[in-house]
Amino acid sequence: MNRTDRLYALVEELRAVSPRPRSARWLAHRFEVSTRTVERDISALQGAGVPIWAEPGRTGGYVVDRARTLPPVNLTPAEAVAMAVALHRLGGSPFASAAGAALRKLVAVMPPAAVAEAHRLAGRVHLVGDGPGTPVPAAVADAVAAGRVLRLRYADRDGADSARDVEPLAYLGNATHWYLVAWCRLRDGLRCFRTDRIRSVHPLAEPVTRELRPDDLDLPVDRVRPLTLV
Structure with missing residues (x-):
């Protein structure tokens, strides 16, 4: 999966489980990349205006505001x-x-x-x-x-x-x-x-x-x- 597809997939994964969080480790395993790569991708999405934030704690992780994001219209x-x-x-x-x-x-x-x-x-x-x-x-x-x-x-x-x-x-x-x-x-x-x-x-x-x-x-x-x- 190239980076562009992964960025879209990250948002959709977070939308699918919102308001529950997904940890960086879970996302890294899901997309077969390192946790550092996930953190860089999340930072890039946040910089582009995607409403993602981190929830602290043992069961915390990244969350996206489902109401302020749109699902993809077309299939790749x-x-x-x-x-x-x-x-x-x-x-x-x-x-x-x-x-x-x-x-x-x-x-x-x-x-x-x-x-x-x-x-x-x-x-x-x-x-x-x-x-x-x-x-x-x-x-x-x-x-x-x-x-x-x-x-x-x-x-x-x-x-x-x-x-x-x-x-x-x-x-x-x-x-x-x-x-x-x-x-x-x-x-x-x-x-x-x-x-x-x-x-x-x-x-x-x-x-x-x-x-x-x-x-x-x-x-x-x-x-x-x-x-x-x-």
């Missing part, structure tokens, strides 16, 4: 794709049609550039069956969205670690796990990395230049569903 591209992934799990339920209609309404009010970016990001997600429940590391998600090369430390099925630079191309999800589909420079080939086996992630400045072709994923066509926003 990543938020739209996140909703599409979540709604995919409703397939076959009584609410599948209504959920799809709700997402289309939200996408309809997004700026055209954001819609185009959301479709591009959704095109990098492929789901098998009902979709996964395990999380994807934030640094991996950010790098895939930004199209940046990643330096991974990855553990194989036996627990042996290896370091490798990869070009992230897509996600693949089944009923239990997310996989990062990437071109592995160590193996000089396409590989799927189970995200819960990624020990550490370091995004590099180098952009990804490869594209995933439809026939690159050697999977049964009738079981793989590309993610869509409509």
